[in-house]
Amino acid sequence: MKKVYIIHENSEWTVHLTKRLDELGVLYEEWHLDSGRLDLSKEPPEGVFYNRMSASSHTRGHRYAPEFTLQVLAWLETHNRKVVNGTRAIQLEVSKVQQYLELTKFGVQTPRTIAAVGKEQIIEAANEFEGTAFITKHNRAGKGLGVQLFQSLPALRGYVESPAFEEPVDGITLIQEYIQSPENYITRCEFIGGRFIYAVKVDTSEGFQLCPADACQIGDLFCPVGEVVEEKPKFEIIDQFSDLILRKYEKVLTENQIEVAGIEFIRNASGELFTYDINTNTNYNADAEAKAGKFGMLELAKFLQSELIKL
Template sequence: MKKVYIIHENSEWTIHLTKRLNELKVPYEEWHLDRGRLDLSKEPPEGIFYNRMSASSHTRGHRFAPEFTAQVLAWLESYGRKVFNGTRALQLEVSKVIQYLELSKHGIKTPRTIAAVGKEQIVEAAAEFAGIPFITKHNRAGKGLGVQLFQSIDALRSYVEGPSFEEPVDGVTLIQEYIQAQESFITRCEFIGGKFIYAVKVDTSEGFQLCPADACQIGDLFCPAGDTVEKPKFQIIEGFNDPIINKYEQILSATHINVAGIEFIRNSTGEIFTYDINTNTNYNSDAEEKAGKFGMLELAKFLKHELNQLAED
């Protein structure tokens, strides 16, 4: 029997999808690829394959899961299997450098960024920002890994030479211009089947916690302190319509990415800077319940449709 095969390394992030697949009576199987074997002499099973491998897998003890997934995806694609978020998507998931290069190629503005390997090289790169605030982040990230805001080279040097320095898993640290937002929020645009489904306003006043399923507290250095009025962290924006959506859909089509969450921030003059393509996107249940829109349900419907199409061929 042909199935949907879900490739991942974190069951906590897939349970919401499998629940929806069960509701729709879609046959599926999970491939948890933090470890395993790959027999190159055997053909893959028939079905469709959806990759949800995460750049932050190493924070859950799954250090080589993306590397193993890359081999499995190559195997599937060599046999012509239908893979959603395949090899190219994984390349972008685990490298912000590749993300920014691809975004720039499609005319999408990103913050000025310098990649550096080595502590002294990180400090030297920061000197290029000529006294303006800058941030550091990990190239292979997720969960806000390595994000710190600095106002001076001396503060950065103390950090990289001190005990709190976080070594990136791939050795590459990004030094990036700090974009001062109009208000303390970012916007995350969600896409399924390469098409826009909704945008989420994410409050960053209490820290840059962007992942709805696995919130990441970066701390008070990154964003200004919020007010005392309690408000939801994630809010779906009704009727969101901006020309940036067309550009995002174009880049997803060009890179063969079917499911993604793309994040941007507006500076003080309203200009959009895009800084993340998340191909292992998650959804916030509270925000969806209020808006009556459900990302995992739409994803399950998409996978069901694709599986049915395969069965008809």
């Protein structure tokens, strides 16, 4: 019997989806690809395959999960199986360089960025931003890995040459212009089935490393979400959000065969919009959704159910 196959490496991020699939009576099976075997002589089962592999898998001890997932997705696509977020999605998930190139191709403005390998190259690249604030981040990131704000070149050199320096898992560090939001928040636009679902405002006053997953709120020190009771919520769904950028985002997703994603942007003091992240392993914040009465995992489960019915 055909079913939905969920490809991932972190059960804490799939439990809300499987709960919704259970509610809808949808048959599913989880493929945990932190390890495994792939017999190329065999055909895959029939069904809908949903890829939600994370770029940050190596922080949970699953260093090669994205690489293995890419091979599995290629195998599925070769056999013409229905794959939600296939090989192109995983390629963008693990490379912000490729994300920015793709966004630029479709007229989406991104912050000025230089990719560098090697500590001296990082420092030399930062010379291009002399006199202005800039940030560093990992090319293959997730959870805001490697994101640091610098006001000067000496400050960067001190960090790069110290034991605190975080070596990116793929060796590529990005040096990027710092976009200052006058109100200290970014906006994340959620898409399911390639269609815009809602936008959420994320408070950045406590730093850059923000993830909407409930698991992050429980005990991930690198994702400080909801750790204390606050008057102002960290995540807030924007009622009736509308912007012309959504058409461009949908075009980017369509052309890259990505059906489920969260895309993040920030506005500077002049109101200019800069897009800086495409997350194809998107999560949703339960508190914000309960307050707004909108539920991403329910919409995702319904979408996967509809794709299964089409088969």
